[in-house]
Amino acid sequence: MMLHNPRRSASKILRGLAGGVAVLALAGCHLDMWNQPKYKTLAKSEFFADGAAARPLVEGVVPFQVTTERNPRYSGVDEEGAFIPRIPYHVNRAFLERGREQFDIFCAQCHGRTGQGNGMIVQRGMKQPVSLHDPRVKGMPHGYYFDVITNGFGVMYNHAARISPRDRWAITAYIRALQLSQDARVDDVPEDRRDELSGTPNAPAASDANGGQDDHG
Ligand code: HEC
Structure with a gap:
């Protein structure tokens, strides 16, 4: 015959009660969430001034999936797959300043503020990238830079989800x-404005020394 153990049955009852309370609490929670005020997709709204529940995307949103659009603006390449030799935006001072800001945020930690490849992460052990002033890199078309930023290069990770396409072009312009x-x-x-220059100017030379830098825009 089993011995009745009062402590055991008390704890059983307690456990049963606790379980019941949890179920009730969950049920209540479910009901609350079920009935909470919400908009259905593309419903009308009295609350927002434009009368639509759907909100426009905030500025600078980056698409989650890489766009399949065959547009050089989003790929950096033309129909033949060649890197485009131009920046598909109007390059002005504001665009370059945006590029500088984005470069300093996303690139300088490795490439250095001047692009020499000596950023802090490199000083702490990351592989040193080639200088952005290296003749081979300088000779690359604009689309190449867009591509490296978008897809990464070697151990450099890609920035497709981090930087909007427009800002990738702004960075490219700033690197130029x-x-x-x-x-x-x-x-x-x-x-x-030459008298604003300090120090001894290097010997004036032919102004065609820009090596294909004039084709922005
Ligand atoms: C975490 C460090 C890191 C960041 C951030 C980074 N890079 Fe790099 N980058 C590298 C390294 C390292 C290489 C060389 C990769 C290799 O050789 O494997 C490289 C290579 C490059 C190259 C040269 C490709 C070639 O042809 O040799 C370019 C151009 C470049 N990066 C541009 C950028 C730009 C623009 C940004 C900012 C949007 C950026 N990188 C952000 C580390 C970084």
Whole structure:
């Protein structure tokens, strides 16, 4: 015959009660969530000024899936698969400043603020990238830079989900400005601003030394 153990049955009852309470709590929770105020997809709204429940995408949103659109603006290549030699945006001061900001956020930690390849992460052990002033890299078309940013290169991870396509082009334009800055001649500075230069100017040379940098835009 089994001995009745009062402590055991008390704990059984308690456990049973606890379980029951949990089930009740969950049921309540389910009901609350089921009935909570919400909009259905593309429903009308009295709340938002434009009358639509769906909200427009915030500026600068990056698509989760890589676009399949065969547009050089999003791929950096033309129909033949060649890197495009131009930047598909109007390059002005604001565009370059945006590029500098994005470069300093996303690239400088490895490539350095001037693109020499000596950023802090490299100083701490990351593989050193080639200088962005290296003649081979300088000679690459604009679309190549867009591609490297978008898809990564060697151990450099890709930035497709981190940087919008427009900003990838802005960074590309800014890299061109960086390259020019390291190789500029006195002739490149507008005549009326040359007296702002400090130090001994390097020997003035022919202003065609820009090596294909003029085709922005
Ligand atoms: C975490 C460090 C890191 C970041 C961030 C990074 N890069 Fe790189 N990048 C590298 C390394 C390392 C290489 C060389 C990769 C290799 O050789 O395996 C490289 C290579 C390159 C190259 C040269 C490709 C060639 O032909 O040799 C370019 C151009 C470049 N990066 C541009 C950028 C730009 C623009 C950004 C910012 C959007 C960026 N990188 C962000 C580390 C980085």
